[in-house]
Amino acid sequence: MIRETYSSFFKDLQxxxxxxxxxxxxxxxxxxxxxxxxxxLETIIPVLREWENAILPDPKKAxxxxxxxxxxxxxxxxxxxxxxxxxxxxGKKSVDPGYYLGIDAEHIHVGGGLFMIRPPELKKIxxxxxxxxxxxxxxxxxxxFIENFGVLKGEKAKRLDKDFQEVLQRTELIQHKxxxxxxxxPLAPFYNSSTLTEEILxxxxxxxPLNDYLSKALQ
Numbered sequence: 001m002i003r004e005t006y007s008s009f010f011k012d013l014q015x016x017x018x019x020x021x022x023x024x025x026x027x028x029x030x031x032x033x034x035x036x037x038x039x040x041l042e043t044i045i046p047v048l049r050e051w052e053n054a055i056l057p058d059p060k061k062a063x064x065x066x067x068x069x070x071x072x073x074x075x076x077x078x079x080x081x082x083x084x085x086x087x088x089x090x091g092k093k094s095v096d097p098g099y100y101l102g103i104d105a106e107h108i109h110v111g112g113g114l115f116m117i118r119p120p121e122l123k124k125i126x127x128x129x130x131x132x133x134x135x136x137x138x139x140x141x142x143x144x145f146i147e148n149f150g151v152l153k154g155e156k157a158k159r160l161d162k163d164f165q166e167v168l169q170r171t172e173l174i175q176h177k178x179x180x181x182x183x184x185x186p187l188a189p190f191y192n193s194s195t196l197t198e199e200i201l202x203x204x205x206x207x208x209p210l211n212d213y214l215s216k217a218l219q
Contacts, residue, residue, distance in 0.1 A: 001192050002040065002103065005032040010081050010105035017077040029066075037083040037103065038063065043197045044204075045087065048099060051208055052215075054089030055098070061091045081105065095121070096218070097211040099204050100182075108187050110200055112207035113180030114214055115154075121218055122177060128217030129174050130167050137171055139209045145181070148206040154178030179214060181207050 009028055013021070022029070041059035048055050056062065064084040070076055081104055088098025095116065102109035117125070129136055139145065140152045156175040160168060167174045183203065190196040 001194065002036045002187070002190065002196065003032065004191055006036060006103070007105040007187065009033050013079060014081055014105070017079055017081075019078055022079055033083060034066075037085075040197065040200075041085055041087075041101075044101070044200060047201055048087055048204065052089060052211070054096075055087055056089075056091055059085070062087050064092055082109070097214040099207060099211075101200060103187060106187055107184045108190070108196075108200070109182070109184045110203040111180055111182035112204060113152075113154075113178075113210050115178050115180050117178060125179065125214065125217045126164055126167075126174055128213075130164060132213075133167055133170055133174075136173055136213060139213055140173065142206075142209065144206040145210070148203050149181035149183050152176065152210075153180050153182055179210065181210065 005028070009025070009032055012025070038059050041062060045055065045057060045059060045062070049057060062085040064080075064086065066080050066083070068075075068078060068080050070078070082102050083104075084100070084102040086092030086094070086098060086100055088094035089096045095114075095118070097112070097114050099112040100110070114121075114125075152173065154176045155178050156172070157177055160175060164174050190199065
């Protein structure tokens with residue numbers, strides 16, 4: 001279970017984001033941060049695999065490194081201030097629809113869908129929307145989706161091919177270049193609580209129809 005010590009580690013890391021401090025406190029990181037986060041994934045993944053058996057069973061395949069990629073960043077602090085996991089067929093860097101979980105010192109970040117979409121895949125999705133417009137509208141208007149995430153998120157195109165103009169008259173969803181749901185909520189109420197798994201899965205379940213829809217589009 002995730003405890004207050006999880007949050008205290010990241011609060012201290014924010015003030016001391018150096019390799020020296022991290023190595024001095026690595027035991028705290030392993031015991032109070034990494035292990036509880038991996039244990040949480042171990043309770044979530046079996047349920048996700050019932051929905052999509054191509055999701056990898058090993059939580060370590062879903063886990064992002066705490067080390068930041070500094071190659072193209074002006075911010076040279078070496079460590080992320082949260083634990084993150086990508087739960088998709090093919091693992092964390094997969095281009096398939098999937099689920100996202102991140103937990104920082106104060107918040108739980110839950111999301112899913114498709115964020116990085118290449119032009120060929122985007123065209124497939126728009127063609128699928130053209131042929132199955134009502135289904136996507138119903139998915140994004142479903143009470144569970146609205147209650148958990150509000151609206152479908154993602155960058156939108158300013159221009160569309162003429163093939164999609166008719167659909168645009170019915171819904172702006174065809175303009176999306178990204179199709180994802182995302183929300184964050186406080187971590188503190190879930191310290192030492194087994195209900196954290198249930199809360200995360202409730203949000204993931206609200207994303208599931210969207211992922212199924214996008215997966216069909218990409219087949």
